[in-house]
Amino acid sequence: MWTFLHKFASPKHFYRIAGKMIPWLAALTVLFMVAGLYFGLFVAPPDYQQGESYRIMFIHVPSAWMSLFVYVFMAVAAAIHLIWNIKLADVMASSSAVLGASFTFLALATGSLWGKPMWGAWWVWDARLTSELILLFLYLGYIALVAAIDDKRAAGRAGGVLILVGVVNIPIIHYSVEWWNTLHQGPTVTKFDKPSIHLSMLLPLLLMAAAFQFYFFTLVLMRARTEVLERERRSAWVEELLG
Amino acid sequence: MDSLVAAFLALLRRDLMLAFRHRGELANPLIFFLMIVTLYPLGVSPDVNLLRQIAPGVIWIAALLAALFSLENLFRTDFDDGSLEQLLLSPQPLPILVIAKVLAHWLVSGLPMVLLAPLLGLLLSMPATAVKVLVASLAIGTPLLSLIGAVGVALTVGLRRGGLLLTLLILPLYIPVLIFATSAVSAAAAGLPVAGQLYLLAALLALGVTLAPFAVAAALRISLS
Numbered sequence: 001m002w003t004f005l006h007k008f009a010s011p012k013h014f015y016r017i018a019g020k021m022i023p024w025l026a027a028l029t030v031l032f033m034v035a036g037l038y039f040g041l042f043v044a045p046p047d048y049q050q051g052e053s054y055r056i057m058f059i060h061v062p063s064a065w066m067s068l069f070v071y072v073f074m075a076v077a078a079a080i081h082l083i084w085n086i087k088l089a090d091v092m093a094s095s096s097a098v099l100g101a102s103f104t105f106l107a108l109a110t111g112s113l114w115g116k117p118m119w120g121a122w123w124v125w126d127a128r129l130t131s132e133l134i135l136l137f138l139y140l141g142y143i144a145l146v147a148a149i150d151d152k153r154a155a156g157r158a159g160g161v162l163i164l165v166g167v168v169n170i171p172i173i174h175y176s177v178e179w180w181n182t183l184h185q186g187p188t189v190t191k192f193d194k195p196s197i198h199l200s201m202l203l204p205l206l207l208m209a210a211a212f213q214f215y216f217f218t219l220v221l222m223r224a225r226t227e228v229l230e231r232e233r234r235s236a237w238v239e240e241l242l243g
Numbered sequence: 244m245d246s247l248v249a250a251f252l253a254l255l256r257r258d259l260m261l262a263f264r265h266r267g268e269l270a271n272p273l274i275f276f277l278m279i280v281t282l283y284p285l286g287v288s289p290d291v292n293l294l295r296q297i298a299p300g301v302i303w304i305a306a307l308l309a310a311l312f313s314l315e316n317l318f319r320t321d322f323d324d325g326s327l328e329q330l331l332l333s334p335q336p337l338p339i340l341v342i343a344k345v346l347a348h349w350l351v352s353g354l355p356m357v358l359l360a361p362l363l364g365l366l367l368s369m370p371a372t373a374v375k376v377l378v379a380s381l382a383i384g385t386p387l388l389s390l391i392g393a394v395g396v397a398l399t400v401g402l403r404r405g406g407l408l409l410t411l412l413i414l415p416l417y418i419p420v421l422i423f424a425t426s427a428v429s430a431a432a433a434g435l436p437v438a439g440q441l442y443l444l445a446a447l448l449a450l451g452v453t454l455a456p457f458a459v460a461a462a463l464r465i466s467l468s
Binding site: 149162 | 394398399401402404405408411412414415416418419422423426447454458461462465466468
């Protein structure tokens with residue numbers, strides 16, 4: 001186990017192992033996504049209240065989950081990078097940022113598309129929507145900081161500190177926003193009680209969530225491989241690999 | 244221990260003295276604070292009822308921006324003349340020295356805003372009870388703004404064009420402070436109890452004082468490595 005981890009953490013072996021893992025992860029992504037979309041779009045019955053439009057949930061909810069997951073993933077990677085100085089962890093964190101921001105944007109965009117027919121507005125200052133928007137700002141701040149620092153190593157470490165500060169703040173932001181919303185919100189947005197979800201809808205949701213996870217890991221490994229090549233371009237193994 | 248206290252006080256005195264030698268710059272954040280607040284009646288409406296309603300948010304957003312722009316100078320001159328490196332090389336623990344710097348900065352930029360706040364409350368015709376809570380919320384909240392902001396400044400100090408980037412990094416982290424503070428002031432204006440919000444702000448301040456200096460110290464070491 002440890003030898004595997006040590007090997008995995010060295011850029012050369014990571015490049016090779018990740019290259020072998022990517023096709024499998026991609027295959028799993030396709031498999032789960034096809035199954036999830038089939039069950040979600042054809043098998044699951046229409047909702048008795050929302051009709052067909054609830055089906056956007058099968059994209060919306062997994063992206064919202066992923067938007068949080070990726071941030072925590074980045075925070076763990078940043079902590080590993082700052083504590084043990086493992087370069088690969090920083091590669092992982094910086095490769096994830098754009099993906100996390102994209103998932104956050106996707107969650108916001110699909111939520112907005114769903115909100116128009118359901119709530120009658122593209123955007124409401126609901127607690128969850130607002131927290132998700134702030135999360136997007138946090139991602140964009142990280143991306144901007146890393147892009148602004150020329151030295152890649154310093155950029156990774158500075159970004160790591162920012163991510164860790166952010167991860168401490170996310171619960172505070174979330175609860176403060178929730179609290180703000182309950183104070184201010186009038187009865188304009190009716191928040192209907194969520195009925196406990198039926199299995200025929202839960203199954204495609206979980207399938208899609210798994211598909212999104214595999215999708216994220218496929219992409220992050222692809223991005224990380226490119227990043228490793230770029231960072232290690234002066235080393236012997238890269239020159240040998242690329243001729 | 245004694246040497247640590249001596250170093251803390253020496254740094255505090257040095258920063259305060261530097262600030263008072265540049266008296267002209269001291270007033271800038273305050274004038275900025277005042278100007279932003281002045282823009283609202285001009286831009287929104289001079290209607291007293293409306294102003295009273297939006298006053299907590301207006302004053303707090305102005306304070307947020309003024310704090311942000313004044314923060315830019317927190318480490319900048321020290322970075323330019325090399326004394327920041329000396330600070331990092333000193334045998335004293337860096338987080339404590341960071342607290343001294345942030346405290347000095349708050350004394351010359353945050354505290355004047357707290358003192359100016361009643362005047363702004365009057366300009367926006369806030370009720371007297373709300374003005375008191377406004378001052379209290381600023382007294383607890385502005386040190387927190389300085390502490391959180393210091394992390395962002397430490398991360399961007401080595402960059403040439405750090406100003407706008409600093410705003411991007413820090414403003415999302417200011418949101419809880421803004422929410423708790425404005426809701427305390429609004430509650431006071433409506434005659435509701437405000438202890439809960441102020442306690443939460445104070446809890447955030449306690450968290451900030453304990454954690455932020457370590458993040459600032461780590462960020463400074465990265466920026467200067």
